[in-house]
Amino acid sequence: MMKEYHWINTKDLNLPSGQKIILFGAGKGSEDFFSFNKNTGLKSHVTAIIDNDKSMWGNTLFNVPIICPADLSKFKWDKIIVTSVSGREPIAAQLNEMGFSNPEDYLLIGKFPSNGQKNFSILCESLPENYCFSNKACLHIGPGGNFDFETILFQRQAHVTAIDKYDFGMDGKPEILQKINFLFPADIEAMPLEENSFDLVASFAVLEHTRCPEKALSEINRVLKPGGIAVQTIVTRDHRSFSSLNGYTPFSYRKYSDSEWDFISGQKFYQNRLMPCQWLDLARKTGLGILRYETLSKETITPEMKNDFHVDFDNFTIDKLEEVDCLLVASK
Incomplete structure (x- = not known):
């Protein structure tokens, strides 16, 4: 029986094996994608992970660099996979504004687990x-x-x-x-x-x-x-602490002022303090x-x-x- 992947829709991943992939969202969805990629033989090569949270830029997830959207052109890729769940609709609009289209350039596969x-x-x-x-x-x-x-x-x-x-x-x-x-x-x-x-x-x-x-x-x-x-x-708790990224605790957002955190969190799915x-x-x-x-x-x-x-x-x-x-x- 195939392992259940709680944060991604695997049925929407009709990808040729070995493609170069950019993930969008440095959270649980991307972690599920890495696991799916390894355990199913998809063998996609993840070249980078985009996130709108600038506090994550320069960090890595499973040794893959986390980058800002503006750096997308610096990487070679065949498909963008939007693994973000809460931010998937705004991200889709963002990618459309950048000149990309679904499903030709990107796929929306992030989903909330069934709770x-x-x-x-x-x-x-x-x-x-x-x-x-x-x-x-x-x-x-x-x-x-x-x-x-x-x-x-x-x-x-x-x-x-x-x-x-x-x-x-x-x-x-x-x-x-x-x-x-x-x-x-x-x-x-x-x-x-x-x-x-x-x-x-x-x-x-x-x-x-x-x-x-x-x-x-x-x-x-x-x-x-x-x-x-x-x-x-x-x-x-700071939702960034749910992922495998280093450096985040349930209280990480408390280091910022309200306006500073609004700027950071406002770039993605907002979370109050x-x-x-x-x-x-x-x-x-x-x-x-x-x-x-x-x-x-x-x-x-x-x-x-x-x-x-x-x-x-x-x-x-x-x-x-x-x-x-x-x-x-x-x-x-």
Whole structure:
């Protein structure tokens, strides 16, 4: 049985063996591609990896240089493979502006892993025991083109709505789209939805990408029915620390000022710098009633690491600074 590659669509990789490849995105998708390339005999030669994050330029991933888009002309290549997931649509637009076309010059193969069952388990653990989904109006923010979670809710006779900024390819236009309400492009900070319209609002690893977290939480509160429940998991760690690149920790972005980080992160799929305790404070500020709050892990911060943090983080205790990722369950 072929190994499952969680971050790339292998079915879209119809490439002649031995081609020179440029990857776009120095993250988990590229790591999956290297593994796929090695284990399937594709034997493509990866000459470089493009990334829009300038802090990565000059680094390497599996001994392959990470370069800026402007340096693309310095390398020989047959095809650009976009392994980025969250940034795939903006990258496609970027490549089109550079004069390239899909699929002649580049392919979009990045995808979000199927976490539908995992996220549904998190949801059920966060709700009252024996919560009944039947006839409940449920909103999922940020499906990422994968609708397993929506399918599970629909099978439990819920009325399902999903919104996202992009369609992310929608993994082959799944049949469930005929049975649910999917809205895109839709902004979580200004959702095109009526107030007091949902019994349940859920998101998983989405809120950390909002530019105005207070607006996002206020919108969740607005669309919730009185007595409705919001379940949010928030991945606060620096997302660059997920890859095999050296030099990144869950706290790497804390060395920058807000404006410096906005410039770095704004070149790709934006991630804000809020810590778990700040999300809790914001939820309360927007009027949400906290039912459950839990930090999901802690990472040790040495004095040297703390000294490298920007002054924006000076007023937080080490205990709070070491908190990483959180679960926020609230009601209206």
